[in-house]
Amino acid sequence: MIDAAKLTQVSELFAQAKTIFVMVPSIISADQRAGAEALVSSFIGAGKEVQFFSPEEIHHESFPESEDIIPLHELGNQNLCVSFEYEPEKVDNVSYHIGEKTGRFYLTIRPQRGQKPLDPKTVEYSYTGAEADLIFTVGVKDLTELEQLYLEYEDFFSKLPIISVNSFDPEFAAASVNTGSSPSVSQEVARLLSDLGLDISSDSATKLLFGIESATKNFSSRTANAETFETVGRLMRNGARRISQPVSGLMPATVSPVTTSPMGEIKVQEKKTVSKKKVAKG
Structure with missing residues (x-):
């Protein structure tokens, strides 16, 4: 959750920026990816020039991808x-x-x-070359996780304010959206976009809903709270669609058959092992 003072700082940095870079590391969760791509979409909707970066391609099973939001892998493209x-x-x-x-x-x-x-x-x-006024990082613990995006442009990063979206406040960030106490990154991003007065498209709402479901294991996690379901309600009113989540875990290999006796009692049939004895031929 972001407090009032930090929200004011984030709001001011966002208002002053014309060009924004949103960056994620190579290895991120579906929840973090959903939050990052929702930021990109809403920032574009607010009239900002936005570029989305990742050191490598990102793949998540069943993720609701958008053709117009594809991460770049090289920073110097100006x-x-x-x-x-x-x-x-x-x-x-x-x-x-x-x-x-x-x-x-x-x-x-x-x-x-x-x-x-x-x-x-x-x-x-x-x-x-690269030109930007503000950088948002999502799921980045250390800037070196951005690999070639950072290692070849350290001076560029040192001159720009960075807003971090993560479960802690990293030293490289001028401001942080701390998601540590939230069930998911997507829930906090939905709150942030609402606090900034930005619209959430139906595609972004679908991604954020997917992220929340992924992080809370389809709402079965005890971390899901009242605000989680309030957020889900808002997202669905914005046109969010539920996407089938990848099935995790395995079903039991065998299940003992269950029958009922004439008296209505439930009995579990046990498998009996029959040993075959060799009969000596006379």
Whole structure:
């Protein structure tokens, strides 16, 4: 649960941000994933520029996936970079122009007289750089869990405020949404979105409901409380659909048959082991 002071801090950071990154580690629960993707959807609905990141692809059985919410695996995707082998004595000048009719950008590399022109095979294209105003992390205990997303951009992370959604308050976060006392991350995210005055789409409501059911084992966990069912009610009014959860655990391998006697008494038939004796042939 987030207290009033922290909620005010989160609200102010969110209001000031135009571009928001939502990040999760490679290994997360279905509940954490549901919370993260719901944040992405609601932030986009609020008019923010949002990007969703994970070091690797995420898979959860039966998860209600969305085609428009797919995590990126590389952070540097802001600027197109063109690189090639450069030898000053071979290059006369580099210029560019934009075609009036085509509207295309043309980069011209003119070699020195007597030198061979640049070999197109040596030209490489890549994306670099990242720009954001705020980062939300969900289920991240340490920033190194973000692997290449963090390790190659530590300076980038050091300059931005980070809001953590986790069961404790990590040192790297400027503000935290502590889910430690809640039955699920999804329940706390639903509360946070409501406190921020953000809409929850039917798809996001479905994901949050899936997350709550996953974390509470279809509401059988003793951690489920009155607020859990109040949250479920709100989500279903927002159009949430119940998705069949993966079945965990195994049924007993054998079950003893049960019969009733003429007097109505219940009897459990016991299996008898019959041993076969070898008969010596005379």
